[in-house]
Amino acid sequence: MSFTESEERQALRKAVAELGRKYGHEYTLKAARSGGHTTELWNEAGELGYLGVSVPEEFGGGGGGIGDLAAVCEELGATGTGLLQMVVSPAICATIIARFGTPEQKSRWLPGFADGTLRMAFAITEPDAGSNAHRLTTTARRVGDGWVLNGRKVYISCVDESQSVMVVGRTEDAKTGKLKPALFVVPTDAPGFEFQRIEMDVIAPDSQFQVFIDDVHLPAEALVGSEDAALMQLFAGLNPERIMASAYAVGMGRFALDKAVEYAKTRTVWKEPIGAHQAVAHPLAKAKVELELAKLMTQKAAALYDSGDDMAAGEAANMAKYAAGEAVVNAVDAAVQTHGGNGLASEYGLGALVAASRLTRIAPVSREMILNFVAQFSLGLPKSY
Numbered sequence: 001m002s003f004t005e006s007e008e009r010q011a012l013r014k015a016v017a018e019l020g021r022k023y024g025h026e027y028t029l030k031a032a033r034s035g036g037h038t039t040e041l042w043n044e045a046g047e048l049g050y051l052g053v054s055v056p057e058e059f060g061g062g063g064g065g066i067g068d069l070a071a072v073c074e075e076l077g078a079t080g081t082g083l084l085q086m087v088v089s090p091a092i093c094a095t096i097i098a099r100f101g102t103p104e105q106k107s108r109w110l111p112g113f114a115d116g117t118l119r120m121a122f123a124i125t126e127p128d129a130g131s132n133a134h135r136l137t138t139t140a141r142r143v144g145d146g147w148v149l150n151g152r153k154v155y156i157s158c159v160d161e162s163q164s165v166m167v168v169g170r171t172e173d174a175k176t177g178k179l180k181p182a183l184f185v186v187p188t189d190a191p192g193f194e195f196q197r198i199e200m201d202v203i204a205p206d207s208q209f210q211v212f213i214d215d216v217h218l219p220a221e222a223l224v225g226s227e228d229a230a231l232m233q234l235f236a237g238l239n240p241e242r243i244m245a246s247a248y249a250v251g252m253g254r255f256a257l258d259k260a261v262e263y264a265k266t267r268t269v270w271k272e273p274i275g276a277h278q279a280v281a282h283p284l285a286k287a288k289v290e291l292e293l294a295k296l297m298t299q300k301a302a303a304l305y306d307s308g309d310d311m312a313a314g315e316a317a318n319m320a321k322y323a324a325g326e327a328v329v330n331a332v333d334a335a336v337q338t339h340g341g342n343g344l345a346s347e348y349g350l351g352a353l354v355a356a357s358r359l360t361r362i363a364p365v366s367r368e369m370i371l372n373f374v375a376q377f378s379l380g381l382p383k384s385y
């Protein structure tokens with residue numbers, strides 16, 4: 001067991017951080033406040049190969065693992081330029097296709113994931129299913145060689161920036177009983193596929209959408225991998241999603257903490273900088289401890305996933321997501337408090353992180369559902385719901 005990342009990964013972190021600093025938090029904030037996107041950053045990160053680090057080399061990627069992709073995500077976040085869609089497009093969609101796609105699907109989609117030119121959203125959440133994926137009603141019916149898909153999805157990120165969406169549905173013959181999901185890649189311009197922006201009180205450069213799928217005709221090859229292995233496929237994508245959400249949160253927490261520490265060292269209202277007061281220093285020290293712990297758990301989850309141990313990775317990914325969600329919320333809160341009134345002034349950009357950090361307690365899986373998982377599977381307690 002090693003607690004030191006490889007030289008290669010350390011170099012990757014450094015290079016990504018440089019790219020993030022080139023754009024800076026101001027760039028992300030400006031895009032967010034104007035209802036824009038951070039497309040230039042996404043494109044440059046893609047061109048430099050950072051979004052494709054975990055795509056197999058034979059398809060133009062870096063041939064690394066989720067640990068590498070999480071490092072990219074965290075380092076961008078730590079410079080205030082986090083890319084939310086990294087949690088979805090290269091982490092869930094590319095991973096599922098690389099692991100389970102047919103040879104045709106791999107050669108069609110993976111090169112675009114490798115250089116970031118393909119952006120794919122991921123849609124599992126439904127208005128009436130929420131945390132209970134067993135209640136998904138998006139349904140695919142076989143018609144001739146292909147499929148006709150119908151359903152509703154909600155809070156789907158970045159649909160407007162994506163060429164397609166990986167939709168989690170179920171096939172008509174699997175409507176009842178245990179969840180037997182089926183994954184379909186649906187082009188965002190397919191007839192019958194509509195999306196509507198949801199107004200959110202989150203200052204972020206990415207938007208959330210309600211998605212309406214009405215009699216969308218899809219060819220047979222829109223079904224990812226095998227119909228019968230879809231549950232395994234889904235989990236193969238959801239563990240990376242949790243690992244990436246943790247990395248995204250840890251990155252944002254690091255950014256907020258760095259700003260707070262800098263401020264605490266320089267702001268003087270009595271005779272010494274405010275950081276000399278333990279009431280200011282201790283919450284920052286606590287945030288540091290919590291972020292380091294969350295990062296360590298994220299690295300463990302990624303290492304387990306990359307070693308092929310999906311079961312152990314699942315438990316660790318849930319724990320990492322829980323820890324990172326709590327750590328970032330506390331870090332942002334401590335950073336705001338350290339800044340006093342400036343903590344909520346637009347100029348300092350920290351107020352913008354309050355709702356954005358809060359998100360990581362809710363999505364992609366809520367804090368409560370993680371505690372349910374740990375209570376039931378890690379502790380062997382009875383299922384409570």
Ligand SMILES: Cc1cc2nc3c(=O)[nH]c(=O)nc-3n(C[C@H](O)[C@H](O)[C@H](O)COP(=O)(O)OP(=O)(O)OC[C@H]3O[C@@H](n4cnc5c(N)ncnc54)[C@H](O)[C@@H]3O)c2cc1C
Pocket residue numbers: 088121122123124125126129130131132154155156157158208359362363364365366367368369372385
């Ligand atoms: C900004 C943002 C981006 C998102 N992006 C995506 C995306 O790209 N794709 C996608 O598919 N989804 C996305 N989501 C959806 C997200 O994954 C869901 O919001 C989340 O899983 C919770 O589901 P819900 O909102 O329906 O809450 P609900 O399931 O309605 O839950 C509401 C509350 O009740 C609690 N609760 C529910 N059941 C239980 C239980 N059994 N025990 C204890 N507590 C329980 C929950 O923890 C939560 O606190 C996004 C959400 C947000 C806010």
